[in-house]
Amino acid sequence: MKAKDASSLGTPTTPELTLGLWPWNPASCRLQILSQLSSLCLEQRTHSLCYDFTINSKPAPGQQWCTVQGQVDHKNFLSYDCGLDKVKSMSALGGKVNATITWEEQNTMLREMGDTLKQKLADIKAENALETLEGRMTCQHKSSGCTSGSWQFGFNGRMWLRFDSDKRSWTEVHPGSNWMKEKWESDREVSEFLHKTSMGDCRNWLEKFLVEWEPELEPTGSVSPAWVCLATAP
Structure with a gap:
């Protein structure tokens, strides 16, 4: 009996179709492509600095x-009480920078920032009886x-x-929050404040703190490769 040729077996004969993915599986191909994109993203040494504010009117x-x-x-390094004006270093990372001028400026x-957010919460509460505002400032x-x-x-x-400081644009994330989006979107003072603090103050602190921190941090920080890819997409 003659051996069947490659084409009759359904085996791809062109190098372009092999790629180690036979039998052909589109999902596997996508996974390999995403894996390669993730590797490219990992080459970007990305670090992030976040500050979580909780403002309580009552x-x-x-x-x-x-x-x-x-x-x-995503590693804790600071805890700050705005009312008492007391700051605590929460880890060795905080201890590396808590004697710097940048720490005091921060x-x-x-x-x-806490005072400004308290004022904005008062405006919101007057209209909608919301008492606790949570805000997160992030810079990368x-x-x-x-x-x-x-x-x-x-x-x-x-x-x-969500406020995109690069584009100075607002995105409604939770259904029913459009009233708040429209209120703050029309307030130029709010947009300027948010842009200045995240793209100015936060970025400046991160760049200066990284002089001490970078040897202790993972090369890509805690930002997932997929997120980095999405962040750089148009």
């Missing part, structure tokens, strides 16, 4: 009206020199709005 006894938690690549600005820095910044806002642990 704090309970013993509760503070404003607290801030700071993370670098603390002063965090208090100012890549080895290429590119930076980005954003703010997220929400209530009761749910994000409502």
